[in-house]
Amino acid sequence: MNKLALLFLATLSFSSNAEMLWKPDAISFELKQAHKLLEIGLMLEINQALEPGEFGWKQSRIDVPENWEGAKLEMRQGTIYITVGKQEFYLNASNKGDLSFEILDGGNKTDKQLLSIWSKYATST
Numbered sequence: 001m002n003k004l005a006l007l008f009l010a011t012l013s014f015s016s017n018a019e020m021l022w023k024p025d026a027i028s029f030e031l032k033q034a035h036k037l038l039e040i041g042l043m044l045e046i047n048q049a050l051e052p053g054e055f056g057w058k059q060s061r062i063d064v065p066e067n068w069e070g071a072k073l074e075m076r077q078g079t080i081y082i083t084v085g086k087q088e089f090y091l092n093a094s095n096k097g098d099l100s101f102e103i104l105d106g107g108n109k110t111d112k113q114l115l116s117i118w119s120k121y122a123t124s125t
Contacts, residue, residue, distance in 0.1 A: 021056030022093035023048060024078040031064065031071060042066050044073075044082070044091070060096070063103050064118065065111040082122075089122040 026049040034041030046060045064071075064082075072083040079092040091099065099121040103109060109117070 020093045020097060021048070021050075021054065022078070022096070023050075024075055026050070027075065027080070029073060029075075029080055031069060031073065034061070034063070042069055044080075046080070046091075060100065062091070062096075062100055063109060063114055065114045067111065087123070089118050090124070091122055095121050 027046060029044060029046045032043055032045050034043045041063065042065070043061045043063050046062070048056065048058055048060075050056060050058060068082065068084050072081075074081050074083075079090050082089045082091070099117065102117045102121065103114065
């Protein structure tokens with residue numbers, strides 16, 4: 001394994017153990033087309049305002065199935081809820097890392113694959 005791959009794995013393992021900065025009062029979110037010209041690829045874009053001296057993520061984009069366009073989005077008790085028909089998915093500090101990693105791992109996903117990942121990491125049991 002080359003040095004770059006080892007560095008990536010070390011960083012990933014460290015970051016997965018570190019507490020993720022999640023400031024609900026400083027977070028805005030919306031569903032957007034990933035590729036506006038092609039009108040394909042729906043994503044949840046999350047922006048977080050940081051104070052001077054704070055470190056953490058400022059923007060995150062997470063792919064969602066195309067049929068989620070028009071879904072209801074709301075923040076409740078520090079968690080983003082996405083309601084699609086009768087299904088409800090959630091996103092917060094506890095599942096954001098795993099969900100993002102799984103969606104990005106291995107390249108682009110089909111809507112069926114995205115729904116499976118969101119169902120695994122972002123639904124209540």
